[in-house]
Amino acid sequence: MDVKGKKRLAADVLDVGVSRIKFDPNQLELIEDAITRGSIRGLVKDRVIWVVPAKGVSKGRHRIRKKALKKRGRSRGSKEGAEGARVGKKDIWVRKVRALRKELKHMKKKGSITHETFNKLYRQVKGGQVRNVRHLKELIKAAGKGA
Secondary structure, eight states: OOOHHHHHHHHHHHTSOGGGEEEOGGGHHHHHHOOSHHHHHHHHHTTSEEEOOOOOOOOHHHHHHHHHHHHTTOSGGGOOSOHHHHSOHHHHHHHHHHHHHHHHHHHHHHTSSOHHHHHHHHHHHHTTOOOSHHHHHHHHHHHTSOO
16 A cells, blocks of 8 residues: 555645655555545545654753853953953952942931031042052051941
8 A cells, every 4th residue: 555645645735744644554544535625625534644743853961061151261360461451450440349339329328427527428439549448447447437
């Protein structure tokens, strides 16, 4: 029994590849009698002919590998270029100044520094005279105006 032509016809009707078409081996006589597209559709409806689901490719191994590769080159020895090449000088400056101004506002709100001290220190922060929050607190202590 040659059902190659029926398989091709069924693949065309169902709009899939020939390799995905399967026949019920017990119903081969019915399949041989089917000569029109309509009769093929009827056999599909009766589940004598069916389509094997597409397999696809899993992305699981790819995701694991991508995650592992992402971790590479993060140690100090692997970093190339100056520090300013990875994080710009301006970004570092902005982050530092924002932290200092936030701390100053917090101290003023709490009442640990006066308005005059706040203004003086605010200008020092803007001028780049304050290194970090700890240095800011040391300046306040040295001035004798708070914490």
